[in-house]
Amino acid sequence: MLDINTFIKEYITKRPVSMFVSDIRANREQLTHEIEGQKVLVIGGAGTIGSSYIRALLPFKPSKLVVVDISENGLTELTRDLRSTDGMYIPEDYRTYPISYADPVFEKIFRKERGFDIVANFSAHKHVRSEKDQYSVEALIENNVIKARKLLDLLAEFPPRHFFCVSTDKAANPVNIMGGSKRIMEDLIMAYSDKFKVSTARFANVAFSNGSLLAGFIERLMKHQPLAAPSDVKRYFVSPEESGQICMLACVLGKNREIFFPKLGEEQMMTFSVICDHFLHTLGYEIYSCKSEEEAKEFAVKTDKNSKRYPVFYFKSDTTGEKDFEEFYVPGEKLNWERFASLGVIEDVKIRPIEELDTLFDDLNQAFSKSDFTKEEIVNILKDFIPNFEHEEKGKNLDQKM
Structure with missing residues (x-):
């Protein structure tokens, strides 16, 4: 059986311990002061990053x-995992x-709670697919942007001490709608920074x-199906x-x-095809x-199924939105x-006028209210708001590939 955590350390991150351990140790006193005894709300906490954030936060009580x-099964597994982990602190409430x-x-x-001291939002459509x-685009923007504003308006009534909303490296010079x-979302939360402290990662x-x-x-x-991966995407x-620790440090510090x-x-970037090679070789397979x-x-x-030759298909990326x-x-x-050994910080992020965001929301809502709106129409609205948005439509999406 493959130990995934060990595989990640040896073949992907190539780090035997988390790269954020030193920053957590160096700031343990402040982390304890800011977290211990506080009321915490985690939105999207059943996902990989949200649940990892919870595990990073709980030791500070x-x-x-x-x-x-929205995942009932995910919440069930989160609870079982936390309560089955030796030494894990779980608050009575x-x-x-x-x-x-x-x-x-x-x-x-x-x-009813009258707000929380620490609020972290991990709810997001995170996949380029x-x-x-136009329908999947509307759902994506609804979750990542429009609903987020409703949350921010609610937080403004009961301001948290710390508010964190997860972003992505794909927000820098974006080429896809996600x-x-x-x-x-980054511009949106920054527009509320005069009401409560906001940070992201x-x-x-x-x-x-x-x-x-x-x-x-x-x-x-597990299903004895072939593996497929792009060979040109780094x-x-x-x-x-580490994902949870990044978010905890960004949220609290x-x-x-x-x-x-x-x-x-x-030099630490990797292609998916190289990882696939390591994955199969570690399991004792010969790549076909x-x-x-x-x-x-x-x-x-x-x-x-007992053969040691395993089929793979490596390809050049040709789908919309891939960078x-x-x-x-x-x-x-x-x-x-x-400031930190393992983290860089973008400071004094510029705040866009709320009027520009209001115009964007009006344009999006007006487009979504029509039964015949197009994906291209939404892309053009985003291009007007994001100067460096370089979206290229290739006519193929990831749901059309293995």
């Missing part, structure tokens, strides 16, 4: 933890709710996160543990209007390279490389 997520943070019942819960057509929506792909291509390798293997990677990112160099999806599927069907490489910041942003 908050007095209350409320977790909201620990509750989970399988609801959307845009539901009226969420507002009832929030008002979420821009297949990245564009996260760039808007752009970070790398989380290795073997829920729904990711790497997590799919495990599923394909990405930064962090472990699930971040100052108002700051964006955090991990200090990773270009195929020239097409069809050949790979046929080989899997015809080959005995050849990732970046965490853009020219003109004020960078601080000195």
Whole structure:
């Protein structure tokens, strides 16, 4: 059996311990002061990053933890995992709710609590595949932007001491609608920074996160299906543990209007095909390279499940929204490389006038109110708001590939 955490350390991050351990140790006193005895709300807490954030936060002993997520099964597994972990601190007041943070019942819960000291929002459409057509685009923007504003208005009534909303490296010079929506989210939360402290983080792909291509390798293997991966797309990677620690540090130690990112160099970027090679070799397989999806599927069907030859199909990326490489910041942003050993900080993020955001929301809502709006129309609205939004429509999406 493959130990995924060990595999990530040896072949992907190539770090035996988290890169954020030194910053956590150096700031333990402040983290304890800010978290211990505090009321915490985590939205989207059943996902990979949200649940990792919870595990990073709990050792500092908050007095209350409320977790909201639309995945009832995910919340169940989160609870079982926390309560099955030796030495894990869980506050006596620990509750989970399988609801959307845009539901009226969420507002009832929030008002009953009269707010929280620490609020972290991980609810998001995070996949590039979420821009297949105009309907998937509307759902993506609704979740990442429009619902987020409703949350911010609610928070303004009961201001938290710390508010964090997760972003992505794809928000820097975005080329897909998901990245564009996260760039808007950054502008949106910064517009509320005069009401309460806000911070966010752009970070790398989380290795073997829920729904990711790497997590799919495990599923394909269990079903004896071929593995497929792009050979030309380079990405930064962090472990699930590291993803939660980034967010905790940015949330609690971040100052108002700051964006955090991990200090990773270009030499640490990897292609998915290289990771796939390591994955199969570690399991003792010999790679059988195929020239097409069809050949790979046929080989899997015809080959005995005990065979040590495993079919893979590596391809050049040709779908809408894929970026050849990732970046965490853009020219003109004020960078601080000195405050933390493992994190860079974008300081004094510029605030866009709320009038510009109001216009954007009006344009989006007007477009979504029409039954015949198009994806191209939404792209043009985003281009008007995001000067460096370079969206290229290729006519093919990830749902059309293995």
